[in-house]
Amino acid sequence: MRKFLVLVKKETKELLTPQVLMPLIIMVLLFVFIGKVIGTEAKKAEAKQNISVIDFDSTAISNSVIEMLSKSGFKVSLYEKGDVDSVIDETKEKDGTIVMVIPKGFESGLGVSESQDIETYAILKNFSFLGSRDIEAAKVALAAINDFVSNQLILAKAPGVDPQELKVPIKVKEHVIVGDKMAETSPEQVMGFVTSQTTFIPIALFLVIIIAAQMIATAIATEKENKTLETLLSTPVSRNVLVTAKMVAAGLIALLAAIFYMFGFRYYMNEITGGAMGGSASALVSEVMKDLGLVLTPAGYTILGLSLFFGILCALAIAVIIGAFAEDVKSIQVLITPLMIMIMVPYFLTMFLDIGSLSPLVRYVVFAIPFTHPFLAAPNLFLGNYAAVFYGILYEVVFFSIFVYIAGRIFSSDRILTMKFKLKTRKA
Amino acid sequence: MTGEDYLSFMAKIFFSDKKYQEECIETARGITGLNERLKSKIGTYSKGMMRKLLLARAIMTRPKLAILDEPTSGLDVINALEIRNTIREFAKKGMSVLLSSHNMLEIEYLSDRVGIIHEGIIYDAGTPNELKKKYESANLEEVFAKVAG
Numbered sequence: 001m002r003k004f005l006v007l008v009k010k011e012t013k014e015l016l017t018p019q020v021l022m023p024l025i026i027m028v029l030l031f032v033f034i035g036k037v038i039g040t041e042a043k044k045a046e047a048k049q050n051i052s053v054i055d056f057d058s059t060a061i062s063n064s065v066i067e068m069l070s071k072s073g074f075k076v077s078l079y080e081k082g083d084v085d086s087v088i089d090e091t092k093e094k095d096g097t098i099v100m101v102i103p104k105g106f107e108s109g110l111g112v113s114e115s116q117d118i119e120t121y122a123i124l125k126n127f128s129f130l131g132s133r134d135i136e137a138a139k140v141a142l143a144a145i146n147d148f149v150s151n152q153l154i155l156a157k158a159p160g161v162d163p164q165e166l167k168v169p170i171k172v173k174e175h176v177i178v179g180d181k182m183a184e185t186s187p188e189q190v191m192g193f194v195t196s197q198t199t200f201i202p203i204a205l206f207l208v209i210i211i212a213a214q215m216i217a218t219a220i221a222t223e224k225e226n227k228t229l230e231t232l233l234s235t236p237v238s239r240n241v242l243v244t245a246k247m248v249a250a251g252l253i254a255l256l257a258a259i260f261y262m263f264g265f266r267y268y269m270n271e272i273t274g275g276a277m278g279g280s281a282s283a284l285v286s287e288v289m290k291d292l293g294l295v296l297t298p299a300g301y302t303i304l305g306l307s308l309f310f311g312i313l314c315a316l317a318i319a320v321i322i323g324a325f326a327e328d329v330k331s332i333q334v335l336i337t338p339l340m341i342m343i344m345v346p347y348f349l350t351m352f353l354d355i356g357s358l359s360p361l362v363r364y365v366v367f368a369i370p371f372t373h374p375f376l377a378a379p380n381l382f383l384g385n386y387a388a389v390f391y392g393i394l395y396e397v398v399f400f401s402i403f404v405y406i407a408g409r410i411f412s413s414d415r416i417l418t419m420k421f422k423l424k425t426r427k428a
Numbered sequence: 429m430t431g432e433d434y435l436s437f438m439a440k441i442f443f444s445d446k447k448y449q450e451e452c453i454e455t456a457r458g459i460t461g462l463n464e465r466l467k468s469k470i471g472t473y474s475k476g477m478m479r480k481l482l483l484a485r486a487i488m489t490r491p492k493l494a495i496l497d498e499p500t501s502g503l504d505v506i507n508a509l510e511i512r513n514t515i516r517e518f519a520k521k522g523m524s525v526l527l528s529s530h531n532m533l534e535i536e537y538l539s540d541r542v543g544i545i546h547e548g549i550i551y552d553a554g555t556p557n558e559l560k561k562k563y564e565s566a567n568l569e570e571v572f573a574k575v576a577g
Contacts, residue, residue: 006440014429226470227478228434231485235441 003237004245011249015215020253024260031264035271048075049137050096052087055080059107061152065118065145069100072141088121097123098138110153118142176292179384183291193289194382202375203265204258205308206347209371212254212312213319213339216246217332220323230417239411243404247316254312293384300381303389304374310396311374315339317403324410346372350379370399431466431473431481435488442489452488459484459514476507483511493524500534512538532568542568546576 051074055062058080069076077094079087084101091099099121109116120142122135154163174186223229232242289295296304322335346369349355355366355376366372373392380388410416429437432453439452460466460480465473473481479499487494499515500508515538519525528545529535535542536556543553552559552575556568563571 002444003441006437010429010437013433227482228470231438231482234486235438237441 004241007237007242007245008248008252011219011246012252015219015249015253020215020257024257028260028264031268035268038268039271048073049098050075050077050091050094051098051100051138052077052079052091052094052096054082054084054087054099054101056104057102057106061107061110061149062102064148064152065102068145068148069141072144073137074098074141084119084121088123092123097125097135099123100138110149113153118145178292178294178382181291181293183288185288185292190289190292190294194294194379202347202351204261205311205371205374206343207261208254208258208308208312209315209343210340211257212250213315213322214332214336215253215319216250216316217319217323217326217336218329219246219250220320221326221329221332224323224326224417225328233411233416240404240408243320243407243411247313247320250316250319251312294382296378296381303386303393304377304381307374307377307389307393307396310393310400311371313400314370314396314403315343317400317407318342320407321403321410324407324416342369343371345369346375350375367395370396429470430468431460431462431470431477434470434481435466435485438485439488455490456484456488459488461510476503479503479507479511480514483514487514487518487523490518490521490523493526494518496525496527498529498531499527500531501529508534532572536568544572544575546572551575 051069053066053069053076055066055078066076066078077091077096084099088099091097101119101121103117103119106116106118120138122138124135150167151163154161154166158166173184175182176185176187176190178190220229223232233239286295318339319336322332322339326332326335346366349358349366350372355363355372358366373389373396377389377392380386380392435453435456436449439449439456443449443452457463457466460477460483462477462480465477470478470481483496483499486496496515500511503511512534515525515527519538525538527535527538540555541553542556542559544551544559552562554562559568559571560566563574565571565574
């Protein structure tokens with residue numbers, strides 16, 4: 001055990017170089033910086049927006065429309081005459097984004113049940129997500145205006161009737177069933193909640209696996225290149241202990257990298273969504289999700305952790321073999337590509353598709369990739385498919401054992417020093 | 429990893445007692461003769477420095493038998509001489525050394541007994557003088573040529 005700890009310490013120290021730490025710190029700082037900038041801009045966008053309204057009608061209804069816009073958070077610049085072009089120019093100067101034109105005869109037309117046109121002119125200054133916010137806000141305001149005007153018209157034609165009863169005579173009462181549990185909520189709300197809870201898992205897993213695999217493969221290739229591997233192999237330490245120590249060290253650094261990444265990413269998401277991510281669902285929504293069994297229990301988290309852990313170990317076992325093949329550090333990038341593809345395939349497939357609906361052959365191929373199982377673990381736990389998760393973990397354990405055995409065999413023989421894959425370079 | 433870190437790591441692998449670890453590292457420092465350069469990263473070492481470090485690591489624990497594979501190949505005259513002297517010094521102190529080399533003059537200079545191996549077969553063995561006498565040769569290089577030729 002003492003030798004194992006000495007080895008883990010040495011491997012960790014070797015891997016924890018400024019070259020590894022700097023990108024992690026820069027990544028967190030970037031996330032914080034971008035998050036701050038976007039957060040500040042979003043707050044600015046939430047401030048009152050300039051909207052120019054040309055009211056050619058000047059009646060009680062058109063005044064109500066303008067009042068509604070003011071209540072919806074717009075700073076209204078009112079024009080009762082003038083041409084549209086000059087108002088657009090003036091709005092541009094004021095940094096406004098919307099010009100709205102209420103035509104003459106607006107109220108009288110509505111009075112005889114004729115639909116009326118309100119023209120809008122959106123001034124696009126950029127195509128960013130934040131840039132389109134004011135236009136979306138104007139659309140919401142127009143929908144509210146439509147609702148308000150139609151209510152007025154209904155009340156005028158049929159006094160004493162609730163306009164909502166006429167406008168929405170059929171009300172939908174939505175229910176969602178998950179497994180054997182049912183709750184009154186919309187499928188969209190459930191999907192949104194589950195997605196917000198599970199989005200981080202595949203991202204973190206993807207990163208951890210890639211980083212760990214690259215680290216361990218590079219560490220072995222470096223030792224081969226520096227010729228220090230021979231002397232390490234001649235020490236009175238079992239080869240399996242050597243391999244395991246390398247894996248544990250790479251796993252630890254990978255976890256550290258994941259924590260750095262998740263911290264930065266979470267901060268970034270909190271800034272741009274105003275704290276909408278990561279369990280900030282309202283108490284009511286939380287209660288409904290609990291009724292549906294869509295909340296991970298401590299046991300669920302443990303099972304998920306086990307699936308993730310064995311997924312990482314599978315990647316490390318493969319990476320050890322890749323490192324053994326590499327003659328130098330340069331060849332690692334090429335050698336590790338098949339492993340990255342093995343991780344990317346289930347990452348994207350589980351994100352966009354239902355694996356169960358794939359053809360049997362494709363499905364078995366995807367299931368044969370050990371990394372599919374940790375990606376599927378969280379959704380399966382939510383749906384109560386515990387058996388699928390357990391079989392997945394069992395498969396990961398078997399896969400890991402086979403590859404550790406192969407890695408151990410390679411390290412136990414001279415092949416570790418003679419196996420090589422060299423990049424062919426063209427000679428001029 | 430610096431040369432010093434490397435030696436310290438290896439000493440910890442071999443000994444759990446701190447006193448032995450320190451003795452080991454001290455011996456290795458002397459063997460390498462790298463002094464302050466031991467604090468530099470191994471990646472910055474020249475071939476000669478690297479060979480001295482690896483030799484130090486191999487014999488710092490004072491093993492009964494050290495197996496050295498071409499310890500001076502590719503080195504300049506001074507570095508090669510320093511390494512040969514270190515090997516002789518430790519052999520005098522009682523350490524057995526099994527050394528393989530293509531440099532027959534080096535073998536003659538260092539060895540008490542020599543085995544002539546060619547394509548995996550041991551053709552003959554003896555002291556350098558016995559072999560030279562037996563094959564009526566001026567040095568071991570000629571012995572090898574006659575045996576393997």
